[in-house]
Amino acid sequence: MRTLGLGAQWELFERFAFVQENVEPELLLLDVRGRPELAALWAALVARALCVTQALDASGADVAEQLRTGALSPAHFRARWEGLGFTEATGRASTAADDWLEGLLRISRITTGQDRPPFGQVNMASRAQRISDFLTVTSPGLRDTVYDLGCGNGKFAITVAASSAARVKGVELGQTYVEAARRNGARFALPNLEFIHADVRDVDLSDGTAFYLYFPFWGEVAHAVARTLGAVARARDITVYAQGPRLDYGEHFLEQVTQGALCLAPQRVDFADVMVLRSAGFV
Structure with a gap:
């Protein structure tokens, strides 16, 4: 076997x-x-x-x-x-x-049967190709801090922490998901990995240089997070990698483009559902 x-x-x-x-x-x-x-x-x-x-x-x-x-x-x-x-x-x-x-992380693609908060989504593990694309787009290094907002049970965060020298912080409101992510992460003793059990709206994101979102929330939460990232983008050079629909999710990030905080990178054919946004003042 x-x-x-x-x-x-x-x-x-x-x-x-x-x-x-x-x-x-x-x-x-x-x-x-x-x-x-x-x-x-x-x-x-x-x-x-x-x-x-x-x-x-x-x-x-x-x-x-x-x-x-x-x-x-x-x-x-x-x-x-x-x-x-x-x-x-x-x-x-x-x-x-x-x-x-x-198989390494013992993480199923879709985790169901758990309570979802308002404006939250069913946990779906990020596809490997998206993680690879994020690493290529952002090239995170020793001086970077990567945030996985709505990290679920940790596939993206653990993979990026094991694949780079960047500090990686996963933020998740669901307690069961956070506990599973922490158990998984502990097996690898990665010193650059941390999981935060909190509402993303209550977390200080000001030290982040790259942010990953796999359609973890929508509506009011997505709007609040987009505003927060817009504020961070005005203060420092950041990259936001947001995957998901435009309606009631992507539109909130595009609002920050209209307001001049972020700029939208050209769309790539293979990743039509992904928006890559960067600080407008640093491009």
Whole structure:
């Protein structure tokens, strides 16, 4: 099982988890009573799922140890996951890079079943290609502070912290998400990573140089955050990487363009839903 690699192990783990999570124990007992041979089949499935889980844990522990000890530098860590590619697998809304990162972090693409605050969104983990694009656009270094606003369970923040020397701060209102992000981050002992449990409107963002938003909120919250970033942009050179719809989200950032705080970079063909904005006074 270890020879499959971390990404392939994660794909199997998700498949087994889907089956186990969608089987009703009471109905399973009824099926076994009608067809006793199913008991052995289910036991084999559970044993196989455990084998996959153990292999995934071991592979993730290897990478975590390399990060903790410095054997895997930020540049090499980034090259490892980016080198797997961003081509979507047939029949799966995933890529090899995403499978590797999500297997390492044990983060599912979509997290449901948790309470959402007003103007908040369902947590969706950032796609690896977007994280790669952010790193290319911003080139964060030792003197930079990156904010992931509405960080969810931490895929973007942890990946950027492990892939660069920048300080990375994830801000999230959902307590369950923050706790999961902190647990994940602790495994890698990244000294440049921090998760803040707070309403983003109450956080001092003035030390930030790059801001990432994957449509984490809309309406009044998006409006307030855009105003705050506009104020920061007037004081220092920043980059805002905002992904999401224009209506009731992107329009608030464009308002800061109209007011002269931010300027909008040319749109790229491959990232039509992304706005890259920079401090107008420093361009």
